[in-house]
Amino acid sequence: MFGNNPKLPFEKGDGTYLKVHSIFETIQGEGPYSGYQAIFIRLSGCNLACEFCDTEFDDYSILEIHDILKKIKSFEQINPLIVITGGEPFRQNISQLCKLLIINNFKIQIETNGTLYIDIPKEVELVCSPKPSNDKYHMIRHDILKQTIAIKFLISSNIKPYSDISEVGQKEYSIPVYVQSMDEYNKAINQDNLILAQKIAKKYNAILSLQIHKILNID
Secondary structure (H helix, E strand, O other): OOOOOOEOOOOOOOOOEEEEEEEEEEEOOOHHHOOOEEEEEEEOOEOOOOOOOOOOOOOOEEEEHHHHHHHHHHOOOOOOEEEEEOOOHHHOOOHHHHHHHHHOOOEEEEEEOOOOOOOOOOOOEEEEOOOOEOOEOOOOOHHHHOOEEEEEEEEOOOOHHHOOOOOOOOOOOOOOEEEEEOOOOOHHHHHHHHHHHHHHHHHHOOEEEOOHHHHOOOO
16 A cells, blocks of 8 residues: 555466455446446455555455355345456456356456456456556557456646556557546645546546545445
């Protein structure tokens, strides 16, 4: 959280057990499925350490994927969207979990930073939120782009690399672009971020994404 997490590499394994931080019901608060009833599977660990990251994901329990499915089915939501997130979910072998969820007729969205990948079923949809390195954006790997339904850029008036967006592969694959103001836990800065996000959305004909879950003060 806030860049204090260790940068962890991809973990080899057959995917039958995963390091899970939490499983909880909520709504998807941002991106193309904003407002949808959802169950989040938050996996542990990330290969990046972003100083603005507001998510806790270091602690975990090791769960067998059928126990993850059992937990999902214990909630009362009807046909919820399953969001696999982190940290960085592609840091672990999530292919077997995805296959199990598809067999059980769940719709799956994975939220990723676009730097890691493991082969997953074609039915799974990705939302990629790229992060600059060395103060600039880089092209996203093609195996990510081919299943990506949205590119989501964070916007900050306070952190220069996040003050604009860039071509990372969205044009080649005709992927919709979302821009979302960064939450920097400062009311004045956040207002400037929101104004800038609106300007960038207009400039690039992008879609403005608001974090509904924060407006509602839920996870």
